[in-house]
Amino acid sequence: MAQSSTTSRNRITNAKGLSNELLAAAKFAKDPNLIVFTPIGAGPVDILVLNIKTGEYTAYDVKTQNYRKNGYKIARARTGEQKRLGVKIINFDPESKWNMEEVKSRIKEHEGFRDTVYSDSLGFATIGYGHLVLPTDDFVEGVAYPKEQLETVFDNDFQIALTSAEELLEEIEVPKTIKGVICEMCFQLGKPRVMKFKKMWEGLEAGDYNKSADEMIDSNWHKQTTSRCESLAELVRSCAWYNF
Secondary structure, three states: HHHHHHHHHHHHHHHHHHHHHHHHHHHHHHOOOOEEEEOOOOOOEEEEEEEOOOOEEEEEEEEEEEEOOOEEEEOOOHHHHHHHHOOOEEEEEEOOOOHHHHHHHHHHHHOOOOOEEEOOOOOOOOEOEEEEEEOOOOOOOOOOOOOHHHHHHHHHHHHHHHHHHHHHHHOOOOOOHHHHHHHHHHHHHOHHHEEEEEEEEHHHOOOOOHHHHHHHHHHHHHHHHHHHHHHHHHHOOOOOOOOO
């Protein structure tokens, strides 16, 4: 029975993967300047796209967005063969929705949790999930605070970050994935610092998400929190197919 159940789950997973590959191919096919090929059989490439204006071929691997039980997205990197072939990753799920809980979970995982005041990487007093201790706060060093209290602090900080992201993106249409990235950037860096990523914003306004990701990497932020910056830049880069 267990073996039959596993086989059934595999069929469902394979069917969803194939469905999303076809839907992603159809997304590209809407552009009259693109010719889309779908290789037969298993391999490192799901879709091959020819731009008849430039003569450029681009290979893609379509990944269905999956999530852990806590709502955090499972990241899928390119294989060595895909890197050698220059294959790009598309994280595609037509059923995905703007999910604040997903973004919250990701922020918490990146920030970590401490119930006492500590110094962050820049030497600032911090507590809970990366909450910058303000002069108006009454947190005392050496005191352990209840997690429920610090969860409330996090929810308030997240709402400020979400409002900041929505204000920054008010006149720019971007995929929901990028909205979540900007929200997390506002949470970590604050709205004023995020506004200073001028070339990143130029890329977002032009729909050039590869440029935006490159500009995220080319920053002091990348030097300060390298792994976090790179993971968020990769999410932005994965949306490069969006405007086709």
